Amino acid sequence: MTSTVACWVTLSFMRVFGIDCGTEITGFGVVDSDDQSRMPRLTCRAFGAIRLAKSKTMAQRLKQVYDELSAALELWRPDAVAVEEVFYSVNAKSALKLGQVRGVALLAAATLGLPLAEYAPLKIKSSVVGYGLAGKEQVQFMVARLLELPEPPSPPDAADALAIAICHIHTAQTLSLQETRG
Amino acid sequence: MTSTVACWVTLSFMRVFGIDCGTEITGFGVVDSDDQSRMPRLTCRAFGAIRLAKSKTMAQRLKQVYDELSAALELWRPDAVAVEEVFYSVNAKSALKLGQVRGVALLAAATLGLPLAEYAPLKIKSSVVGYGLAGKEQVQFMVARLLELPEPPSPPDAADALAIAICHIHTAQTLSLQETRG
Numbered sequence: 392m393t394s395t396v397a398c399w400v401t402l403s404f405m406r407v408f409g410i411d412c413g414t415e416i417t418g419f420g421v422v423d424s425d426d427q428s429r430m431p432r433l434t435c436r437a438f439g440a441i442r443l444a445k446s447k448t449m450a451q452r453l454k455q456v457y458d459e460l461s462a463a464l465e466l467w468r469p470d471a472v473a474v475e476e477v478f479y480s481v482n483a484k485s486a487l488k489l490g491q492v493r494g495v496a497l498l499a500a501a502t503l504g505l506p507l508a509e510y511a512p513l514k515i516k517s518s519v520v521g522y523g524l525a526g527k528e529q530v531q532f533m534v535a536r537l538l539e540l541p542e543p544p545s546p547p548d549a550a551d552a553l554a555i556a557i558c559h560i561h562t563a564q565t566l567s568l569q570e571t572r573g
Numbered sequence: 574m575t576s577t578v579a580c581w582v583t584l585s586f587m588r589v590f591g592i593d594c595g596t597e598i599t600g601f602g603v604v605d606s607d608d609q610s611r612m613p614r615l616t617c618r619a620f621g622a623i624r625l626a627k628s629k630t631m632a633q634r635l636k637q638v639y640d641e642l643s644a645a646l647e648l649w650r651p652d653a654v655a656v657e658e659v660f661y662s663v664n665a666k667s668a669l670k671l672g673q674v675r676g677v678a679l680l681a682a683a684t685l686g687l688p689l690a691e692y693a694p695l696k697i698k699s700s701v702v703g704y705g706l707a708g709k710e711q712v713q714f715m716v717a718r719l720l721e722l723p724e725p726p727s728p729p730d731a732a733d734a735l736a737i738a739i740c741h742i743h744t745a746q747t748l749s750l751q752e753t754r755g
Contacts, residue, residue: 450683457680483668484660490672491679498639498677501632 405563406436408469408505409556410460411548412477412493414485417441417456418548421467422538422556424564431564433557435538436467438549449491457495464503472500473559475551476509510558515551518558530554587745588618590651590687591738592642593730594659594675596667599623599638600730603649604720604738606746613746615739617720618649620731631673639677646685654682655741657733658691692740697733700740712736 404425411418420438424431441459443452464472474496477489500507513523520533531543531550537557544550586607593600602620606613623641625634646654656678659671682689695705702715713725713732719739726732 448689450679450689453676453680454683477669478666483665486665486668487659487672487675490669491676493669494635494673494676495680497632497673498635498680501636507630507632 405471405560406467406469407556407559408464408467408472409552409554409559410472410474410496411551411555412474412489412496413548414488414492415443416546416548417443417460417492417496418546418550418552419460419463420544420549420553420556421463421469422553422560424560431560433538433560435540435544435553437463438544438553439463440546440549449488453491453495456492457499460496460499461502464499464505469505471506471508471559471563473508473510473555475515475555476511478511508559508562510555510562515554515558518561519554527551587653587742588649588651589738589741590646590649590654591734591736591741592654592656592678593733593737594656594671594678595730596670596674597625598728598730599625599642599674599678600728600732600734601642601645602726602731602735602738603645603651604735604742606742613742615720615742617722617726617735619645620726620735621645622728622731631670635673635677638674639681642678642681643684646681646687651687653688653690653741653745655690655692655737657697657737658693660693690741690744692737692744696744697736697740700743701736709733 404423406421406423409420409422418440421436423434423436425434441456443455447455497507516525516530517523519537520529527547531547534550534553534557535543538553544553586605588603588605591602591604600622603618605616605618607616623638625637629637679689698707698712699705701719702711709729713729716732716735716739717725720735726735
């Protein structure tokens, strides 16, 4: 068990800011991982969603996402930012739109010099639900359970953002454990 | 001819900043339109290209595009920013990457409160070469001719950015003319 304990010591405290980019709603969530107990304790510090007004132009919407994400990142000062990797889309037009939102989200992290991690959707769901093809409700349910929330976080975009943050913490723990054992 | 003259009076002076977004090179160009003579005179104030280092992470590249475009926009203070409309791509992955660059370019314009105009590639080429399916060299040649440059602007991304700016000026003139006549 020594190596396992060493792993938690290496990690000690970590705050992760997860972002779930979307062209209408962008979810975000802040999760802390602490080693006060032997098992790392996950705590939800905040979650929310940036809803983009359809009446605004695309440039105005991108500014809204950037401004709100930047403000949240400055407030929570995470150790890392985690986002979903996207390699597919309904079509090129929607991929381009999603890319625009993703671009300003990555910029917000880079402007504050925060390290960025990306995870495939399958990995995120596996990490939280244990099943890569889990549905939105299953993710919401398991995120609430892992973070000891009184009810599933809503909207689903915020739950997805928390799941991305949890996935990063799990991955960092696994890597740290491997390094300690290796 | 009265209406035509009225059109130039309405337009008087206009500075347009064209941006040609790309995942490796993003071109930009600044064009002034002036009505000192009866025919509006187009003047190239600047053009250039932002080359993204492959050694950098995507987030660092997006920050570079945003920082350099923001600096150029603040320096030239255009009346409008013009970009290419993109509705197609080789695949969703490349559309997403291009979207990320486009997102930070639109954000740079929105942050300075600059109006944004978008034009389809066919319209841009028609406006400059008179033929929507013109090649890169034809665009470079005609941009040099319209702006009285000693040689075709290079790289082609900068020429494309100047073409987008010229397209916006032509469109604004046409609209102004229609309003005056209407």
